[in-house]
Amino acid sequence: MSASTVDRRPGKPFLMGRGLVKTYGADRALAGVDLNIRTGEVLAIVGPSGSGKTTLLHVLAGILRPDEGEVTLDGHRIDQLGEAKRSALRRHEFGFIFQQGLLVGELTAAENTALPLLLAGADRTQALAGAREWLGRLGLGGLENRLPGQLSGGQAQRVAIARALAHRPKVIFADEPTGSLDTRTAAETTQALFAAAADTEAAVVIVTHDRELAAKAARIVEIRDGMIVGGVMIG
Template sequence: MTEPLLSGVDLHLSFGPTPALRGAALSIDAGEVVAVMGASGSGKSTLLHCLAGIRLPDSGSVRYRGTDLTALSDDERSSLRCAEFGFVFQFGQLVPELTVRENVALPLRLAGTKRREAEARADSWLDELGIAGVAGSRPGDISGGQGQRAALARALVAEPAVVFADEPTGALDSVGGEQVMGLLSRAARDTGAAVLLVTHEARVAAYADREVVLRDGSTELAEVAR
């Protein structure tokens, strides 16, 4: 059997005396959408942050393409995230001083892509997601749904191998949430990216190939295949 694209094994992490992860395990393959579900405070976002190399577990290993992320330096993990990973958060977290186009182009610019090329690729994704008309606007002047689509474009513009989506529909109404999830799952499958989705909503998890459930604040995982 081939090794998963990304996997976490026996992950433990505590915040002071409070355990957040206790032996968590998760794997995901290229082109797969996996939903991590559980109540608020169950450790969903903590697990995502460990798998993305944002936070190191106290023990256990996280492997990406065969490399143990816990053995890398902070700079090496930061470079890996910039080159290989995309992120979508609940409230978009667009930079308010930049235009929508500049926000979407930001990962490419940070990676050294020239402005003209980066913004051309950003415009292509904005057009793909149906919000080309707000490319020159600032985040404060667009709707929440448009902002979340812009955040999705930013996550996908660098053609990442893994997209981490933390409650990406939490700030949207049901219609907007369905639209964003449809776009995310379609775009990920078109590009072959793996999507790790954190949510507490069953209607959002329904877009995933598998569910991983964090129960009662523990990190005992139950996988549900669709």
Template sequence: MPQVVLSGHGLVKYYGSVVGLAGVDVAVRSGEALAVMGPSGNGKTTLLHVLAGILTPDQGEVWLGGERVDQLNDAARTVLRRRRLGFVFQDNQLLAELPADENVALPLMVDGLSRRDAIARARNTLGQVGLAAEVGRRPGELSGGQAQRVAIARALVGEPQVV
């Protein structure tokens, strides 16, 4: 059986008096695809943000590999997201002023990779998602689907443990 790479145990999250998560347990195994589905307002985004360390749970634990994510400080969770998690936001969160290759290369450069090497890796990853011809186009010049694939390439470029 494949190893659990990301898990949450007893996750609870409040927004004031509103319960965003109520004791959620989840485990994601290596190579597994997991869909989080449900009506609007039922905590799907909250769950994903807690698992990714964007939000900390009010109760419960989040583990990525052997590391307890919910006990890390903000800076450590930021590094963890950049190096070990690939997150694709619903609205893609691309920087409008940067071309596709630089949007994808940005997390690599922030992590210390040279611009030249980061751009090379970004262009390779853009090719893998079918956008080799679009590397110089800015998000506003791309279709919605193309922009989402740029965001997917950005999530994949660092070879994360979990996307």
């Protein structure tokens, strides 16, 4: 069954990790993690520094391969794919938001947003038009031609959100997306992320130390010493 014919009803598990183990020398970052990501859900992964949160996100996203276990997307193993195919998977199926945004300083807000579309081979004119539409939806209309250095921290992070969503991925992976923002800007940015993701029915997986941000997710998973030690549904 191809990915395009798989049942994608909200709530159905479609990205799954089973028995995930990842070690760095003598340190075990993941010690046999099982985790399902459901269509359209917002999941927060919390835990202390060094607990394995970011490693888990990177393994689920195909950035890292697990030493043991497997990761499946729509029933297909992705951990066994070669680097070129995993890179293509990340370009087409996943979106990424990082703490510092990681925008390209020499590109405008619109060009940064259009990058995933351009890398996927989209026509430049159409890609930029789509980018401007996303920036407008995220409250950045009129700022399309500004460089990252001309944006506030909150504005830059909204550009990063627009970039992550521009190609309508199945999953948004966000690593401490509000970690560098003040409380008010963080709340506004989080609201913008969740609303925009809901429009595309993308799942959102957030790694965070921020308990207030985590409490806005539909589900919280806690990880310590490379193992999931608790979870709770919100609301």
